Amino acid sequence: MRIIPIDKVKPGMVIARAVIGSKGEILLSSGVKIDETYIKRIKEIGVPALYIRDGNIGKVEYDDVISEQTRQEALKVTKDVMNSVRLSSDFDFKKVKKVVDDLVSELLTSKDLLIALVDMRAANEVGFFHGVNTTVLSVITGIAMGYDTKKLGQLACGALFHDIGTIMLPPELMKKQAPLSAEENEQIMKHPELGFNILRKKEGVSLMSAHVALQHHEKYDGTGYPRGLAGDDISEFARIVAIAAIYDNLVSIGVEAKRVLPHQAIEHLTLYSDKWFDAQILQVFIRTIAVFPLGTVVLLNSGETALVTKVNKKYPTRPVVRVFKNKGGRRVNPPFEIDLAKNQAYFVQNIIIDDEP
Amino acid sequence: MRENIEASYETICREICRKLDLHCCSIWFKEINRQQRLGYFEKEGSTDDLTISNLDFEINKHVLEHKVPVVIENLKNDKRFLGVKTIPLSVRANPILHDNSVIGSITFYNQDRINEVLRDVIDSIAVELAFGLEQLQYNFTASRQKKLRKELNTARIIQQSLLPKQIPEVQGITLGVRFIPTYEISGDYYDFIITDHQNLGIVVGDVMGKGIPAALLMGIARTITRSIARHDLVPHMALSEINSSLFPDLSNQGMFLTMFFALYNPQQKALLYASAGHNPPIILEGGSEKIGLLKSRGIFIGGCPKLSYNLQTRKLGSGDLVIFYTDGLTEAKNHQGEQFGVERVAEILKEYRYCEVPAMLDCLTMRLMQFIGDREQSDDITFIVLKAE
Ligand SMILES: [Fe+2]
Numbered sequence: 212m213r214i215i216p217i218d219k220v221k222p223g224m225v226i227a228r229a230v231i232g233s234k235g236e237i238l239l240s241s242g243v244k245i246d247e248t249y250i251k252r253i254k255e256i257g258v259p260a261l262y263i264r265d266g267n268i269g270k271v272e273y274d275d276v277i278s279e280q281t282r283q284e285a286l287k288v289t290k291d292v293m294n295s296v297r298l299s300s301d302f303d304f305k306k307v308k309k310v311v312d313d314l315v316s317e318l319l320t321s322k323d324l325l326i327a328l329v330d331m332r333a334a335n336e337v338g339f340f341h342g343v344n345t346t347v348l349s350v351i352t353g354i355a356m357g358y359d360t361k362k363l364g365q366l367a368c369g370a371l372f373h374d375i376g377t378i379m380l381p382p383e384l385m386k387k388q389a390p391l392s393a394e395e396n397e398q399i400m401k402h403p404e405l406g407f408n409i410l411r412k413k414e415g416v417s418l419m420s421a422h423v424a425l426q427h428h429e430k431y432d433g434t435g436y437p438r439g440l441a442g443d444d445i446s447e448f449a450r451i452v453a454i455a456a457i458y459d460n461l462v463s464i465g466v467e468a469k470r471v472l473p474h475q476a477i478e479h480l481t482l483y484s485d486k487w488f489d490a491q492i493l494q495v496f497i498r499t500i501a502v503f504p505l506g507t508v509v510l511l512n513s514g515e516t517a518l519v520t521k522v523n524k525k526y527p528t529r530p531v532v533r534v535f536k537n538k539g540g541r542r543v544n545p546p547f548e549i550d551l552a553k554n555q556a557y558f559v560q561n562i563i564i565d566d567e568p
Numbered sequence: 569m570r571e572n573i574e575a576s577y578e579t580i581c582r583e584i585c586r587k588l589d590l591h592c593c594s595i596w597f598k599e600i601n602r603q604q605r606l607g608y609f610e611k612e613g614s615t616d617d618l619t620i621s622n623l624d625f626e627i628n629k630h631v632l633e634h635k636v637p638v639v640i641e642n643l644k645n646d647k648r649f650l651g652v653k654t655i656p657l658s659v660r661a662n663p664i665l666h667d668n669s670v671i672g673s674i675t676f677y678n679q680d681r682i683n684e685v686l687r688d689v690i691d692s693i694a695v696e697l698a699f700g701l702e703q704l705q706y707n708f709t710a711s712r713q714k715k716l717r718k719e720l721n722t723a724r725i726i727q728q729s730l731l732p733k734q735i736p737e738v739q740g741i742t743l744g745v746r747f748i749p750t751y752e753i754s755g756d757y758y759d760f761i762i763t764d765h766q767n768l769g770i771v772v773g774d775v776m777g778k779g780i781p782a783a784l785l786m787g788i789a790r791t792i793t794r795s796i797a798r799h800d801l802v803p804h805m806a807l808s809e810i811n812s813s814l815f816p817d818l819s820n821q822g823m824f825l826t827m828f829f830a831l832y833n834p835q836q837k838a839l840l841y842a843s844a845g846h847n848p849p850i851i852l853e854g855g856s857e858k859i860g861l862l863k864s865r866g867i868f869i870g871g872c873p874k875l876s877y878n879l880q881t882r883k884l885g886s887g888d889l890v891i892f893y894t895d896g897l898t899e900a901k902n903h904q905g906e907q908f909g910v911e912r913v914a915e916i917l918k919e920y921r922y923c924e925v926p927a928m929l930d931c932l933t934m935r936l937m938q939f940i941g942d943r944e945q946s947d948d949i950t951f952i953v954l955k956a957e
Binding site for chain 2: 266267268269270474477478481482484485490493494497498502512513515526527528529533534537538539541543544545546547548549554556557558559560561562
């Protein structure tokens with residue numbers, strides 16, 4: 212299983228991880244052989260890269276932080292809630308509660324709380340996927356901050372629906388590409404308050420969760436909206452979600468091979484530390500990111516080319532890598548693995564985005 | 569040609585397995601601190617099960633590092649390399665020696681016990697291969713370095729033996745180091761010394777010279793520095809002493825060295841330092857993102873018989889980050905001949921300041937190597953990161 216940028220994907224390649232559409236629907240399941248039509252479609256909707264099987268390198272086993280089933284369930288619930296809010300400004304909280312509890316308890320039992328995979332998704336539509344990813348990232352951060360189950364549940368609920376207010380805005384507006392006119396911008400900037408009003412009235416939803424919707428566009432230095440709150444006046448939950456949401460947008464969406472890689476996202480977020488983000492929380496967050504996600508092709512200082520096959524929570528830049536090309540560019544068959552955490556003389560010299568399988 | 573040589577080692581492994589009816593065979597080539605697999609054959613091997621292939625890396629690493637054979641009667645009863653997995657195979661791994669130094673290794677895996685007869689055959693194969701690997705090492709060497717190859721190898725072995733094997737643990741700070749040598753060994757040197765009063769001495773030096781003379785001088789400098797630093801001498805006095813002791817040797821050979829010497833006191837959380845013409849370390853303040861240089865004036869060691877240096881003191885606050893380095897880091901060049909530079913280093917440190925020290929080192933290294941790109945690295949690169957908690 213390796214990450215291949217969309218412009219390097221060729222007919223006949225086999226999908227190793229399902230491609231999820233912006234509404235949570237499966238566009239391509241794992242195991243599907245891709246043809247020209249699929250490639251065209253995937254390019255159209257703006258998925259930056261795919262996880263592809265590579266028989267020459269062998270299988271990569273991994274434990275995702277949450278099960279595929281829970282992820283699907285969370286997407287489905289989000290979709291139902293959005294639809295129901297659009298129609299009646301109301302939704303069924305029981306279902307939300309269940310999926311949020313499942314998500315939190317799975318993350319709490321997850322051995323390796325490191326985001327090892329990148330969920331590439333369509334860029335051209337407003338989707339539900341972002342909500343689920345943001346929730347996973349936020350809860351992992353919450354766990355690292357020592358939150359109890361109750362707090363994690365409230366945080367998760369807020370993260371999942373931080374953008375729920377957008378559902379009250381005209382769909383054409385949400386689909387529109389930048390640049391937007393001043394009026395359009397002003398309209399979009401109403402979504403935190405719209406979301407807050409939906410959530411705070413809902414029985415069972417904690418006011419803490421509702422405040423995430425209201426405050427997730429506030430910035431730590433007070434330059435955000437809607438109220439220009441600064442520092443600790445912004446709720447801690449909202450400060451977490453603000454980081455997670457931006458990180459997810461950075462790494463999950465991209466044009467062709469110009470995907471933002473996790474280490475670049477770290478650079479970017481750190482640049483805005485204390486300006487947009489709470490530095491303390493940012494530090495916790497950054498330490499939960501696998502700098503080299505599973506399936507990344509890297510060049511080692513030995514000149515060998517290798518695939519990341521296992522991430523390391525304690526040492527995010529020292530994964531287990533599987534060498535599949537030697538320094539002369541010749542295939543290493545069968546490949547062999549090096550645990551970078553135990554072999555300090557080795558290090559990753561570069562990330563290779565355009566290695567041809 | 570390289571392609572052919574590699575293909576031929578694959579063939580050798582396959583033929584050995586066939587002729588001797590072995591399950592698996594591999595040949596490895598030694599590089600500094602690393603190893604390269606030249607040939608591998610595994611009966612019915614597939615990419616779906618890499619157990620032996622992975623194990624083979626570990627076994628040969630052991631052989632190449634320790635210069636000793638590895639003999640395992642049955643992998644079922646040996647947890648050293650495999651951990652929880654078990655395979656019913658016996659193993660014999662031999663170092664391949666040339667001129668009494670390890671240049672490679674060869675490993676055999678057999679379903680049955682490896683008996684004396686088989687062992688003798690295996691041992692003689694290892695001996696036979698020595699010449700071929702030696703030739704290979706010669707071929708892999710760039711032509712301008714061919715003449716000096718033996719010397720460079722010796723210099724590298726000396727340099728490696730001089731660098732600390734472990735980073736000391738000191739209360740209140742985290743330390744990390746990265747050392748990226750060039751083929752030609754250009755005299756970078758660093759050391760950590762725990763003093764009599766439990767302070768930490770940090771030394772970064774750069775001998776102006778290459779090859780064996782530089783490596784030997786580094787050895788003398790290290791011994792003298794260690795013995796002087798051990799007694800908690802303040803850095804400027806220490807440098808003075810080091811200069812007096814080294815001057816005769818240095819002036820004889822027309823060599824000199826730059827050195828930065830710092831003493832960290834864990835009780836006071838203070839860094840005392842002095843510099844003998846060395847690049848000033850960069851400091852990034854934890855609270856404010858402010859960047860500064862730990863400057864201190866002083867002439868390089870070996871310039872005059874008697875020299876005095878300046879003492880500077882700096883209290884370290886929580887989150888403060890100091891990077892000590894040699895000019896190989898800041899003067900590394902990219903394709904356009906542009907230098908990496910202090911500013912870029914500082915900028916990158918800022919961007920990764922929330923990562924733990926090991927990740928910070930790896931990210932800085934990656935950014936540096938991306939910058940250098942295809943251009944050949946012309947100087948040793950050393951950097952040490954100190955982070956105050
Ligand atoms: Fe939003």
